[in-house]
Amino acid sequence: MTGLHWGILATGGIAHAFTSDLRTAGLHVAAVGSRRIDSAREFAAQYGIANAHGSYEELVADPDVDIVYIATPHPGHVDNALLALDHGKHVLVEKPFTLNATEATIVRDRAAEKGLLAMEAMWTRYLPHMVRIREILAAGTLGEVRVVSADHTQKLPTDPAHRLNDLALGGGALLDLGIYPISFAVDVLGLPERITALARLSDAGSDAEVATTFVHTGGAISTTVSSSRGAGMNAAQIVGTEARIEIDRVWYTPTSFRVVSPEGDVLEEFSSEVEGRGMQYQAIAAERFVDDGAAANDVLPIDETIAIMGVLDEVRRQIGVVYPGER
Template sequence: MTERLRWGILATGGIAHAFTHDLKLNGFTVQAVGSRSQESADAFAAEFDIPTAHPSYDALAADPEVDVVYVSTPHPLHATSARMVLEAGKHVLVEKPFTVNAREAQELADLAAERGLLVLEAMWTRYLPHMARIRQIIADGTLGDVRTLIADHTQKLSDDPAHRINALELGGGALLDLGIYPVSFAWDLFGAPQTIQSTATFKATGADAQIANLFGYDGGRVASLLSASDTLGPNTAAVLGTLARIEIDRVWYTPTSFRVVAADGTVIEEYRSEVTGRGMHFQAEALERLVSEGNLRGDLLPIDETVAIMGTLDAIREQIGLRYPGE
């Protein structure tokens, strides 16, 4: 990589703060921020010492000093925001879930390919060092035949009907906000599920409060995944093989520790993450590397896999009867 890309931050919510903090902490160039108001953009720029603050998303997308834009608008606006950035000729990193459905995801993938640009889903967990080590352990055959993934992402979030997590018009609910993590993990390990069995409970707003998924794969492999926005669980994960298992500690989708345990109970390896910040910068490192290499498809999370994962979420929603306004 010869030089760092110049980042623009589109929207100024909590996840944008976390991402930008990690970018600045790890030496990335954050050139501009765009918000729906000048006041919000100015406050964000002052907090992170960003040179340019734009009073609109359009102005950020048009900024000639920006090379790549991170999109963190509410879920239903991901596709519109990312399309605007791509049409302005810039690479884009789109906060998960990538879009609301697979149709929108495919449209973005097609547009990026047409424009010769890179579009990536900001599934930051995929790029964390402990996940890289887990993939290597599995590839080395340490676990034997990998049979099972068990993972939960469960939180006790707001019960306020007006809160984003409970608002269907904002793509609220456990699936898109929380369930995307274990679903993406299952894809990372096993690829596309052959069978999907899903069940859910709902809040009065119609948003899904709890969703359990059982994915089936060839050879009898399974993934058992639970997500909830109204109950706080262990937020751990386990990968089970015929020779050993990996026990990933709380919180498994963030920098954390894990151990590899043999079938007889012997601990083969213990791993502890040592990460500067929250670890959200690793996905930005990957994007900059891919651009430098001219790889517009992606590697750890190729764009076609992101589209297919959105298709899996669509299939889950069809089973549980969940639709978002405007679909």
């Protein structure tokens, strides 16, 4: 860890979860900013943060802040990231990184211009069980990987005005839920060469359920299902010619998995022992990348984040979802 001073931009639920894990890991949170000073002060008091700001502009101008965690709703990510970068701050941007690949490219280019880190907060990739899974894949234990499947299904509010359903706020299952299994499939198999997507849209026009089938290099197939209308198993598997990995529920949080032979023999078992929710691992990685240089991010490079946003753009094109006002 490099001892960077974190600033928290926005005070919603995900900001609370992230800041709690930063405290658990002993990382330094220097400031918080909200559009309402009362909210910032309440947040600061809860987590023992020295500086509370009543605007995002004040937060990014704080000289005691080195890196900003951006926790606003999806449409605000691009402008909030640019604001922080223009004030010389590194950024960790909550997923989805932006609404689309065009916006993600704008952020990447500004960060490169300023010599700063811009990183997507896809915290799942940094969890211990995912680190071990990538080691197993690299060792060739599974043989040739042929199939990846994962789902992310939750029973979420159905109010059309809720952030999760409001198209003006990037609502729908894809950006809030589907990005997890889609990013997972890309992590294991690389970017898809062919994309097929189906969805059921809500009365508000947002995607309530989304199913994808991707064909990757060499013909490997990945399938994902996401839903905001019902909670499923939320398990995942990676199937190879010599073995498979079965990841238990909830696969995108700290959990357990098994490596199983075709005959059903368990070759390895892994169980996570993580304090807190586990969001601190991405923060620790971000500090290391700042220390080593932004290009050191080999877990989720910014160019891969942009490419995944492009995949999501194509999924939306196929299912007919457009966000008002997106660049």
